[in-house]
Amino acid sequence: IQVGETLRTPFTPDLEPQGTAIISLQEQDGRHILIVLADTLDTLADATARLESGEFRDVIVSELLGVIVAAN
Structure with a gap:
């Protein structure tokens, strides 16, 4: 995953980072780690609400x- 002028993942076209959240599940040493990256607290709240x-x-x-793109 690369974040800069655009958000790039191997599974999506380049996206605008504004209004976008990434949900990533990682496994390491037998533990599952959920990482949520968002551009603002509102986008983070939306991602959290979707997870809940x-x-x-x-x-x-x-x-x-998972990639959440806010509706325009």
């Missing part, structure tokens, strides 16, 4: 990665 409600399944782009 289970409404994140439509943003999964690979087995371990």
Whole structure:
């Protein structure tokens, strides 16, 4: 995952970072680690709400990665 002028993942076209959140599940040393990156607290709150409600399944782009893009 690369974040700069655009957000780049191997599974999506380049995206604008504004209004975008990334949900990444990593496994290391037998532990599962969930990482959520967002551009603002509002985007982070939206991503967290999706995780809490289970409404994140439509943003999964690979087995371990989800990308949330805010509606314009």
